[in-house]
Amino acid sequence: MPSKPLYVLNGPNLNLLGVREPDVYGRDSLADIEAACAARARGHGLAIDFRQTNHEGQLIDWLHEAREKAALVVFNPGAYTHTSIALRDAVAAIGVPVIEIHLSNPAAREEFRHVSHVAPVAKGVIAGFGAHSYVLAIDAAALLLNPAAPAGQ
Numbered sequence: 001m002p003s004k005p006l007y008v009l010n011g012p013n014l015n016l017l018g019v020r021e022p023d024v025y026g027r028d029s030l031a032d033i034e035a036a037c038a039a040r041a042r043g044h045g046l047a048i049d050f051r052q053t054n055h056e057g058q059l060i061d062w063l064h065e066a067r068e069k070a071a072l073v074v075f076n077p078g079a080y081t082h083t084s085i086a087l088r089d090a091v092a093a094i095g096v097p098v099i100e101i102h103l104s105n106p107a108a109r110e111e112f113r114h115v116s117h118v119a120p121v122a123k124g125v126i127a128g129f130g131a132h133s134y135v136l137a138i139d140a141a142a143l144l145l146n147p148a149a150p151a152g153q
């Protein structure tokens, strides 16, 4: 198992989780999700560094930082998913696997959410399982980082 942490990066408005729009995004706060990710990662012998920002440039700086400091990035770019070529370029540039995640299933929502600029350069995408999308991504990260582990562990 790697000594570097998993970065879990969250984009704009995700700080509002649990406060507004529970029908779309669930009742868990981002702090609840962070606790669930940390516990799941611990079970895999991994550590996480969990962050949120409302600023595109900050996400790019964190992705660049991940190049040296993270084993893998779990990334919910929020609405920037559908708009940001700059984030796509950063994900493509860093050489660290990135798992794109979403609470909702953007493909089942408005047409403007059907495009992800990040997905083509991500290792994979997990979407539509609410807060469980994050926990499933931690499991996927553990699998990617330790592919020899038997299924079910």
Ligand code: CA2
Binding pocket: 012, 013, 014, 016, 017, 018, 019, 020, 021, 025, 076, 077, 078, 079, 080, 081, 101, 102, 103, 104, 105, 106, 113
């Ligand atoms: O489903 C996801 O995780 C999204 O990345 C969430 C983004 C949305 O723009 C993407 O299409 C899909 C929006 C995050 C906004 O989060 C809020 C949380 C509570 C209240 C209002 C917004």
